[in-house]
Amino acid sequence: MLLKNPNAAFTAYPTELAKVLNQETAQQSKQWLSSWPLLNPQGTPFWDMTGTAKALGIQSLWIKDESKRSDLGSFKALGAPNALINLILKHFPTLDPKKIFLGEYRDQLAEFAVVSATDGNHGRALAAAAQASGCPCTIVIHAQVSQEREEAIAAYGANMVRITGNYDKSVEEADRIAKQHGWTVVSDTSYEGYTEIPRDVMQGYGVMAAETVAQLDAQQQIPTHIILQGGVGGLAAGVFSYFWEQYGANRPMFIVVEPSQADCLYQSAIQGKPASATGSVDSVMAGLACGETSQIAWEFLQPSVDFFALIDDQDAIEAMKQLAHGEHGDTPIVGGESGVAGLALLNQLAKQDQLQAIGINSDSRVLIFNTEGATAPALFQEFTGLTAQEIVAKQVK
Missing domain, CATH: 3.40.50.1100 (Rossmann fold)
Structure with a gap:
């Protein structure tokens, strides 16, 4: 299911929002966290999924891989x-x-x-x-x-x-x-x-965006579309705000995807205010099984997200298998249940011949985020038939 947001604006990053989340503070967070031995000092990989892009009929597909952020296994x-x-x-x-x-x-x-x-x-x-x-x-x-x-x-x-x-x-x-x-x-x-601490959580996610912008700049690329997981909205707010500040009125199109039974952001878009999910809020995508929209996150999502979308659990499981087995000749990736939501949405829309509904065509350059690895190893192996270690061993060094 897709919902176009009539409130999304292609303007300069609003000054009022910049007072809450901004690139300068994201860079400060990056510096502070850099001393923690648990985190990967090189940041996380930026995979070019050329085979999957060709199968989808688009120009480029990139995956920012947070499974390698640390032993914690997620963003x-x-x-x-x-x-x-x-x-x-x-x-x-x-x-x-x-x-x-x-x-x-x-x-x-x-x-x-x-x-x-x-x-x-x-x-x-x-x-x-x-x-x-x-x-x-x-x-x-x-x-x-x-x-x-x-x-x-x-x-x-x-x-x-x-x-x-x-x-x-x-x-x-x-x-x-x-x-x-x-x-x-x-x-x-x-x-x-209660907004100050969630704001700082969201600002930490801006570190991902800062790394990604640098990786894109190194390739002299700018995405046309960015797809992010929903949950309470904090991830999307923290990352989209950075990209909005970076590219201003020329920002990419922003899409949020959630489990169909945990649709609080989708419902917020319908109602025009922070809302609750209408489903059971019980999804295999455990990290996205949230029933209430974060109020502070919604302040960023309402004026920026162009489309809200829903996927089913089976869509996520199929995407996990696809990444794990390196289908279409791409690098195998350890994508957890919540981590693969962006790819799951692309696959779903492609099957339904609806990619153009969110403006994706043969010239599109799409960025998605694998937000977690095998954070539940037994479940991951059950779904994919592989262990995380087997997948990592096959990755191009």
Whole structure:
């Protein structure tokens, strides 16, 4: 399903939005995070998928591969850690941000506790950052989060709390725990009265965009279309804002894709305001199984996203297989359930002969983001028939 957004504008990046998210602060975040040994110091690969582009009938298809950002396996390694650095500096302004994740202030931070709800990747990234800095960390997960994902978070020393209900219930529980103990919530979604920390999470995602612009510039290329995953909207806001500031009125066309049963951004576009999903919010794309739109993210998405789109779980599974097996002669890629949403949408539209509905033709240069690798290894192998290690071994060095 596709929905054209009548509010999308091809103008210069608005000054009011630049006060919240901007390239200068994204570059600062990049510098601060660069000292964390857990992150790949070279950034992440930028794959040119020439075979898939030819099969789709387009000029170019590029994939920014966040599976290689760190052992955490996803783009979330940039968001929660960036927010934690900013939060610590707010309370301890004399600390050197580049030394926080080197553990040099563990004694000072031993009582500075943080808590968050998660579907998996955000909580894992926060737990790892808290462990590195010395902050106590509690992570709230909901009924649909697998045991495999829970163990991956707990491996970084977090105190785990599991509740019944869905992701939105876990957000409420994290807020309750924080108030009870006087701890701080580090969430990637915003709500009334809570915007500063989600803003810093989104700004961390701008690091991806900064790297990608540099990689595009090295090839003297500019994409005509950028497709990003939905979720609560923070990723899309953090990345699209950077590209909008970079290219101004000549920005690429922006498309957001979500699971059909977790369509909060799609519904927000229909209603013209932050809205809730209408489906079960239970998707194999666990990182996108979100029921409530982030209010601060919507401020960026409403004036910039040209199309909102929905895909089914099977679309994602098929795209995982395609990337894993290097179909069309392309480099095999470890694309997780949520990571492949952009490719899944392209495949779906191509099958339905609808690529032109979002302005894609033989001259189009499309950029998508593989936002996670095999963050649930057993599930990944079940879907693709391969392990992440087998795929990496086949990649062109």
